[in-house]
Amino acid sequence: MATVTLHDAGTRKKPIDAGTTGLGVAALCVLAFLYTPIATLIVFSFNSNSITRLPLEDFTFDWYTRALGNPDLMTAVWNSVFVGVSAVMICLAIGIPTALALDRHDFPGKTVFRRLVILPITLPGLITGVSMLTFFRSVGVDLSIWTVIIGHGTALTAIVVTNVFARLQRFDRRIEEASADLGARPWQTFRHVTLPNIRSAIIGSSLISFTLSFDEIPVTFFLTGRDNTLPMYIWSVIRRGITPEINAVGTIIVIVSITLILISVFMMHRENDRAGPVRPAR
Amino acid sequence: MKPRTRRLLNFWSLFTGPALWWGTVLLVPYLMMLAISFYTRQFPFHVPDFQFGNYVTLIADSQYFTVLLRSLWIALAVSVTTFCLSYPLAYFLAFKVRSNRLRLFLYTAAIVPLWVSYLLRAYTWKTILGSEGILNSFLMWIGIISEPSTIFLYNQGAMVVTMAYIFTPFMVMPIYASLEKIPRSLIEASKDLGAPRFTTFRKITLPLSMPGVLAGFTFTFGLSIGDFISPILVGGPYSNMIANVVATQFGMAMNWPLGSALGVVLLVIVLGIITASDKLERIGRINLG
Incomplete structure (x- = not known):
């Protein structure tokens, strides 16, 4: 075990494993969570729908x-x-x-x-x-x-x-x-x-x-x-x-x-x- | 002029203005709130007094006591949710992102929402979760539900989601800061000694990041227990928090003594949490050597 670790430490590049991938996905999800509402705000400010709902309708500057x-x-x-x-x-x-x-x-x-x-x-x-x-x-x-x-x-x-x-x-x-x-x-x-x-x-x-x-x-x-x-x-x-x-x-x-x-x-x-x-x- | 006199003169020329200002607009108002919390309400206003009736009401009247418990519960739920969202993100940024530029970019991206209008961030959740909102119309559009559902908005869940969303950056910042400070040699030493990854996390990384976690909990707890905007916007009928009741007592109900007493309770809770987390952090520091 210890020797393996030493070998790993020698080679700089670590392989990307399942744990890291999972963590990365989780981190991206949190970032998506942080930006979805802001994106919603921006997208619907340009949408002709008078109620904020999907599907999107026409592009407009009307609200501005x-x-x-x-x-x-x-x-x-x-x-x-x-x-x-x-x-x-x-x-x-x-x-x-x-x-x-x-x-x-x-x-x-x-x-x-x-x-x-x-x-x-x-x-x-x-x-x-x-x-x-x-x-x-x-x-x-x-x-x-x-x-x-x-x-x-x-x-x-x-x-x-x-x-x-x-x-x-x-x-x-x-x-x-x-x-x-x-x-x-x-x-x-x-x-x-x-x-x-x-x-x-x-x-x-x-x-x-x-x-x-x-x-x-x-x-x-x-x-x-x-x-x-x-x-x-x-x-x-x-x-x-x-x-x-x-x-x-x-x-x-x-x-x-x-x-x-x-x-x-x-x-x-x-x-x-x-x-x-x-x-x-x- | 003697140096001592000159120093005093310097000091007062600098400090007279601020001292007067802080005294008048900060210290006096806080003390007034404290004083009024002991006054007696008398229609249409209140009379100076010194009695604990207002505080007794807060505990004895189940209406207020429920609000008190609910506020503590919601603030705790928000803090835990925020923690669950923030820790993986902060951990990923601190340990898994190798490029410094990318890390700075992602970190900034996590903090920037803080500067987007608080009110608008709460309000967008109303448009997302409402019965004519984005979530409902999306689910109907793709055919999962056929009628708009009202279960998403106007309940405590919506309140917790909204506040957790608003306060997540406050949790990410301190956790990231404490994770980044952990010497990488400690983690490598643990690996070299053959500890499985989870053991390393449980015994090294997590304990060493506790100061950040504590700071994050303190921020989010204090912020959410003092919030009265989200409860009104997304909380529905059973969502009154301490802050809402304070606002009502100073507004329509016109019962300043009771409102002040509740304000003082809120102040004590927040300062208590800050002091407690300070103490905890200090104990932790000694244990870790």
Whole structure:
């Protein structure tokens, strides 16, 4: 037995056996399971069938024209873009200083603070949603698109904090010291040394936060006023019934969000590769 | 200026804004929810109080207790299903795919659905499983059934399938990460010592991938127990979960104290699961040396 194994180890190429084949088939089935619904969404957005059922009928762009011509839907899209962009601003304005403080300072209650900050992405979104609803109602703030923005800002800042913090941890502080030694003022050091080093983490986490905000339901559900975001609009439509217009909108969302995410992954990877040479030699 | 003073000044110039923000919009709301869970409901709203009546109701009233048990059961079923789907995929990626490029491509393919709108992913299952849906029309088209069947949608099975579908990437990621970290030498050593393949898997690979499995279970369990969208979309009449009841109490029922108490229970369950899996992982680490 042992000798046989040694022989096998010598020849690099292992034969593909039944077990491996079975595993491969299982893996492919799981991938198929993951993509069937998405494929369904895309295929039926181009199909003239007004009920999502087989067999397929004619190819059409009708649902796209209808979706783009639907004023409620377009308003919801713009609301979502507005909410997403504003929420990302909050995430950055709060997230970057928080990450810097966590990276560079020790203060009493730091561990508790760290746990608190990531709670919104650890706990079900609904808990953050209802507690913020409680808060806004108690202090007499009416629900509107602004409460939604604050909600998203709070729920998603943790993404910026964790990403920027992780990058700062790998960042060599001696470059900053060198900059200070060479006479740069603190804000110059931040602008020209620190910021370029965390830039891709900032861009990447902004894109992720925007994508998540664009898709957010549990927090929005409790904080929304009269202005619907896109998911809330879709939610109200699909509860009434199924319309292929939603498939068309869905397909657009799928393409846009996958593009944004691939860009953000690419940004983060590229910076990780570049991190090496930036570090000074010992 | 003394260095210490300057440091303090630096710190507060950085931290005042965030501290105020986190305090106001995060800490205060969470504490408010906790406080209101002890309030008494009084029509049309509620009055400050300190009593455990809301929590007692959750246990004593079978209506709520059933929901609590059902949520735990569904979350467990979803986690187990997700695990069964994810482990073979992650294992295949980590050990059987030889080309690095192909592996990266397949791994990315497994994660990408995560970024497709949550709502749309739940909704497509409604269009697939419904009585006029794709599954039914397909089965009728190929002649297996002659009339549309209603058994696919609006039950707990549909809910488990939908959630398992949505959360599978959350299980694949940590399992793959832990499988990839296993030193190949350990597996080869086991083979060289004559262990059958399944024994190697049971004694080496599986135990060493437990941290990933635990992390995956924690993610999926926490996510599914807090979901109120899938139950409404595909769950049918007997599918209320904790999150649905919380939503109702804060919405139509207007019983914030009870809703808050249930929210706190949900929070404790999720934090409990996270802590437990942390502990388990640590014990495992020591045992493995």
